Amino acid sequence: MDTLETRELRYFVAVAEEQHFGRAAERLGMAQPPLSRAIQQLERRLGVCLLQRNRRGVRLTGAGEVLLHEGRAALDAAAAAARRTRRAGGADSPGGPRGRLVLAVKAAASHELLRKLLDAYAAEPGSAEIEVLLCGVGEQEELLRDGRADVALMHTPWNSLAGFDSEALATEGQVAVLPAGHPLAARETLSLADVRDVPDLPLARWPTHGTYAPGPGPEIHNQTQLAQLIALGRTVAVVPDSARSWLWAEHTAVPLTDAPPVVTHIAWPAHSRSLALAGLVRAAARL
Amino acid sequence: MDTLETRELRYFVAVAEEQHFGRAAERLGMAQPPLSRAIQQLERRLGVCLLQRNRRGVRLTGAGEVLLHEGRAALDAAAAAARRTRRAGGADSPGGPRGRLVLAVKAAASHELLRKLLDAYAAEPGSAEIEVLLCGVGEQEELLRDGRADVALMHTPWNSLAGFDSEALATEGQVAVLPAGHPLAARETLSLADVRDVPDLPLARWPTHGTYAPGPGPEIHNQTQLAQLIALGRTVAVVPDSARSWLWAEHTAVPLTDAPPVVTHIAWPAHSRSLALAGLVRAAARL
DNA sequence: GCCCTGTGATACCTGCCGGGTATCACCGCG
DNA sequence: CGCGGTGATACCCGGCAGGTATCACAGGGC
Known part of the structure; x- marks a missing residue:
């Protein structure tokens, strides 16, 4: 059973998002015919109809919806692999120089907590350098998934912690x-x-x-x-x-008396194995 | 920033696991020289040294360890995308015929609970067909990740629920x-x-x-x-x-008075959006 | 009715690159 | 000092990804 190439996934996701071969091809920096052919090959290999071609663009079938979701996840995972590997580049000796950590935080949220967290972690012996990546509301999840960040401060109920490991840090009204x-x-x-x-x-x-x-x-x-x-x-x-x-x-x-409480969590990809991350989480848990 | 192809990840994971170009090439069904070249290209593109070539095999660098983990995750995600899309194949009309669900269960565990769960779900109106996939201890996580299963019964503390959504069903001594x-x-x-x-x-x-x-x-x-x-x-x-x-x-x-309690959970990939799965989880929660 | 526009599909060509074979360079070892 | 086993290099070839030109078809004006 042959495995999907990320190239094919990229193509399909582009077409599915644009709902239009021409625009998708432009976005991908290629001509439309090869794109058409690639999608047809993909459908043949999967033995599944992914798109309903109408005059006036295309529409996703049920299977297409599934592949759009799963494909995005797979592309994120591949991008994360590349980014994290590049960043691990310098640290060759295992257990030696711990890499930098990228911490994603919604801009202007959790000033206080963030400050305390960074201070507490910096005080630890052998702590890694922390790069704070300020992002928009709800962007943390994508950043963690595609490897642009290693760890994030998230706020339920706005962020979803699904798929991440997390630790609650603070609750507020x-x-x-x-x-x-x-x-x-x-x-x-x-x-x-x-x-x-x-x-x-x-x-x-x-x-x-x-x-x-x-x-x-x-x-x-x-x-x-x-x-x-x-x-x-x-x-x-x-x-x-x-x-x-x-x-x-x-x-x-x-x-507000009846507003749901806001819980700030520190969250990270479930499979993460970085020493530096473990240290940061430990520092966070002690706050 | 070019994205990694799954072919490259497959090659690298094989080499990393075998710690040997020749054996990896054999496992991949190809000759050794192209493999060597592919890995070199990968290292050049990432700008990172992944392997330390010794006489007598190879060893992973720190970055190589990272890519091994992240790459496996990405490959699983790609495989899952293919499998789930294929299975969604028949159901073209959105919201129409709900697909089958594959439920992974450790063989011989949770007889009672499994029986009750299947009965309760089957009694629901519009329930999907459930295929029970019996697997070895600890295998459920891999099955969920690479798309061979949609949902699993897991048992803490043996299984890790990291990266999945879950709901506790029962606790026992x-x-x-x-x-x-x-x-x-x-x-x-x-x-x-x-x-x-x-x-x-x-x-x-x-x-x-x-x-x-x-x-x-x-x-x-x-x-x-x-x-x-x-x-x-x-x-x-x-x-x-x-x-x-x-x-x-x-x-x-x-x-045993001091053994940790065993909790049976129903668990599924965090990003899953299947109607059938939602129904099964609802049925499970009512048990 | 007509043509014009914009859609995706097809035909055909080309160059690149993935893969194969043969061989090399290196090193530990008997 | 050869010998075996490692990964790297040299070189060739075929397939396939991608491009251009074109088609088939469906609407929508007029």
């Missing part, structure tokens, strides 16, 4: 951030229902995987935008306690 | 299985220390990944052997409560 002058800002506590149904303050919407869910609130993509919009009295946000550190004078934070 | 006539068989309970240090009954040794750890006990590879050796008064075994179902008249089971 959530607060509603309101314009200082707003009537609700005077309250001692609020419920989620309170902030969800304020007609003059629709909840801001973050992009998930590059697209925005439909809704009335403004579309934002960074914390500065959010802060400004709140200060202008245009929106309200629900954020973890620790976000209080970046609030403005024009903001008021009110604790 | 462990018992020592002794020859019926043995002095210890008269005891009400035993401790691990009791059975570990019986000079005339050395603990039997199971192979892990095909090799046996050194020790005084007999080397066994299936339960029948074990049962026979215990009946002959040559060894003692520590097994979960539920294993009592296959004991012989010549055996006596004595509860």
Whole structure:
């Protein structure tokens, strides 16, 4: 039973994502006919119909959906193998110079915790160099999977820990951030229902995987935008306690009674075997 | 940044495992020179030295160790993609005919639980066909990773749940299985220390990944052997409560007070999105 | 009805590279 | 000092990945 080449997976994923041979070929930097042929060969070798060719583009079959998911995972794994091997390059003597670690953190989250973690780890004897990779919301999982990062700080319930090993580091509640002058800002506590149904303050919407869910609130993509919009009295946000550190004078934070608690985890690929990583996790567990 | 082809990974893993170009080439069904060249190209492309060539075979460098691990994972992912896609082949209409599920179970473990699970799931409306794949101890993880199975029953602490999603189904204690006539068989309970240090009954040794750890006990590879050796008064075994179902008249089971509890989990690849799998997990959770 | 546009499929050619055979360079060993 | 066994090198060849040109077909204007 012959095994799939990553080239074939790359091609298929491109076609499946673009839903269009021509655009996929362009993205891959090649002509369309060889792409067509490669996909046909792939279908023949798998003995499965992956795409439904219509006039006007293509659509995935059930098997195609499966291969899209599994193929992405396999491509990530191959990319991770290359990246991690390259980074391990210098350290030839086994057990000798421990490599650097790349730690993925959502930008502007967990200041405090991150600082404590880095300090605690740096104090350990023989600790490796830690490179902090700041990323967007939810990007940590992809970074870990494709090897751009070795370890990440993740925040449930926003991040999914599926497929990773992890250790919980801290739990915090959530607060509603309101314009200082707003009537609700005077309250001692609020419920989620309170902030969800304020007609003059629709909840801001973050992009998930590059697209925005439909809704009335403004579309934002960074914390500065959010802060400004709140200060202008245009929106309200629900954020973890620790976000209080970046609030403005024009903001008021009110604790939410029924918001799910936010748990910060340190997470890493389940099969990881790095000494440096083990040390970092140990340091984290002692916090 | 060019991506590794699975062909290259296959070659490297073979060489790394055999620690010998000639044998690796034979295993791959090719001649040695192209293999040599392929590995050199790989090293050049990664900019990393993977192998230390000695007279008398080769040894892995640190980077080579990394690539061996990561490469195996990537190869498993690619194999899984192919297998799962092939199996999804018939079901073309999305959401339509749900595919079969392959459930990996350690042979002869969890009779009772397995029976209940299969019955409960079969009673669900629209349940898929379940193929039970009996495997050796610890083999479930590999089967899930490379796509030969979709879901497995695993038993901690023997199986590692790292990298999988799982749900605990049942917990049980462990018992020592002794020859019926043995002095210890008269005891009400035993401790691990009791059975570990019986000079005339050395603990039997199971192979892990095909090799046996050194020790005084007999080397066994299936339960029948074990049962026979215990009946002959040559060894003692520590097994979960539920294993009592296959004991012989010549055996006596004595509860262990300090053995770690055995938890049976249902586990599946973290990124899985199959409807049928979701149904099975739901049925399992209701047990 | 017509052609025009844009889709994926086909035909055919070419150059590269993966793989084979023969051989070399090295080294430990009897 | 040959001999066996290691991986590396030299060289050749065939297949296949990729390119160009073109086709078949379906809509959509006019």
